[in-house]
Amino acid sequence: MNTSELDKYKVDHLFLLIGENPLPNYVAARLLLNKGGMPYLVYSKGTKDPAERLQTILSNESIGLKTAQLVPLNDYESDAYHIKNAIRLRLESIKVGNIGLNYTGGTKAMAVHAYRAVFSKERPDTVFSYLDPRKLEICIDREDSPCIGIKVKPELLEVKLVEFFNLHGLKLNGKPTQEVQLTELAAALTKVFNNEDKAKQWFDWYCNVFCKEARKNKNGNWGDWNSKTKLAALSISVEKLPPEVEAEFKGENLIDSTGKLSLQAVQQLKTIKQEPVFKEIKDFCKYLDGLWLEHYVLKQVKNIADKNYIKDCGLNFKVSLPGTQHGFEFDVAFTRVYQLFAISVSTTSDRKLCKSKLFEAYLRARQMGGDEARVSLICCTNEPDALKAEMALLGDKKIAVFGRDDLMDLSDKLEKWIKQSDQDAR
Known part of the structure; x- marks a missing residue:
């Protein structure tokens, strides 16, 4: 797939259903709106904050979009009448340009009733789409033929690490380190x-x-x-x-x-x-x-960055969280397109501590990067496979564990992990 195939499905007005994780909405807005296009952020009472953050982020980026319109549903995120009425009021104000609906976020009821509101035989050029987290594809839905899946490749989009934090309203404590020390x-x-x-x-x-x-x-x-x-x-x-x-x-x-x-x-x-x-x-x-081990890991990531389309990487991503003493931290992280790879690093071989670090990294990565996120633990255990087996509830395809014997050829192991993630997305 090339950019021209995605260009065919870009629209001037795009309705986006906002869920708790606004990342898919951000990706859809970046990929599916024409320059000068208008995003419409349809949100419920529980997703007001993500919608407003996304509105600000899209407005601040120099990508040529109009300031997003907020479409509140208040407490009626499951009410057919209110959902259709809210969207149709906006549709009636659109006089020029084609229309799209991306229903990746929001509730199932929002998706169903938003589709019913937007679909019209009088607008045959309306584009319906969703983001497939398993295949990393923008999927174009059509009434009379099979869905078209367009792979989101590195040349189409690059999401910076800091953007993952901004989308969730999280402020980094200090600037992450991007240069390897000693x-x-x-x-x-x-x-x-x-x-x-x-x-x-x-x-x-x-x-x-x-x-x-x-x-x-x-x-x-x-x-x-x-x-x-x-x-x-x-x-x-x-x-x-x-x-x-x-x-x-x-x-x-x-x-x-x-x-x-x-x-x-x-x-x-x-x-x-x-x-x-x-x-x-x-x-x-x-x-x-x-x-020192985090810096070593960052160096290994940099070694394979160019040939694996890694555009943004770093270490020491610290965030304060209300109600916690230390907040949380990604030791090392990098992005490929809009996929977050989070790496927890420890010099310990203590199984309990290793499991704790991996579990926290998994939860935080999923929170920020959604189902597309991938997580690994790099530690000094002599039994990485056994440790991974104990974390089976997280899903074999979601995590990787590298132990003492993997340290000397870590670049190769990380590259295999990335390629395995690509295979899983096919």
């Missing part, structure tokens, strides 16, 4: 974690040497990091470090004249653009605490 060090640590004995050696040094110097001790547990002044004064022994990591510390000029890790030297680390790699020393500490 690529070689992350690769060295990954190699260490690929070997269970060396991973134990790393944890022994990190917990019993590094944290002992760099963190506050709170009731026998590690608390916050020490102050910037105290951290800058630290030189920490690397005697018990795995040699691969020590070599990378030396390569980054983080080893001082006494042969120890200098946290003051962290402040001298620069990016290619000669900007600080870490804003504060504690950010380097957090990197060693496990963020």
